[in-house]
Amino acid sequence: MESATNGKTLPDFEDPINMPIVSWSDEYDVNIDKIDKQHRHLLQLVNDLHSAVEARIDKDELKHMLVGLVEFTRTHFSTEEQLMEQHDYPGKSSHLREHKMLLRHLSDLVAAVSQGKYPTFYSDYDVSTDWALLHIEEYDKPLGIYLNHKRNQ
Structure with missing residues (x-):
């Protein structure tokens, strides 16, 4: 399976069950209010899912949470894709490929x-946590820079 992290790793996070696996930092802001709000919500969903996996919740409940993550991720990606289309973003094709791959991976987890099957956090689920921050850094921040530059012209 392709890695949504492109071989890169995030800094080690402390991982007690009661702490979030992914924490928001202002360094992840892309300075597009709607996208930043969606990113914060997305990270909350990832943290909730992490807690659920660690607590070994019922598979049906886990599936429901994963489906919710997939649905919100689709909504978020749609927001980004509309902005890319409206503003003729030059990095659109690679960004869309990344969206497609990430959604495929999340759908594979649901399946x-x-x-x-019950995912183990550091195997099946790792890309589902890491991808959020890596995607923001590698794809959404450049999009934010482009959109903010166009807005300020």
Whole structure:
């Protein structure tokens, strides 16, 4: 399976069950209010899912949470894609490929849980946590710079 992290790793996070696995920092702001709000919500969903996996919640509940993550991720990606289209973003094609790959991976996780498999946090689930911050850094920040530059022209 392709890695949404492109071989890169995030800094080590402390991982007690009661702490978020992914914490928001202003360094992740892309300075597009709607996108930043969605990113914060996305990270909250990732943290909630992490807690659920660590607590070994019922597979049906886990599937419901994963489906919610997929649905919100689609909504978020749609927001970004509309902005890319409206503003003729030159990095659109690679950004869209990344969206497609990430959604495929999340859908694969839903399918695995539907088949009775329970993801382990640091194997099946790792890309589902890491991708959020890596995607922001590698794809959304350049989009934010481009959109803010166009807005300030």
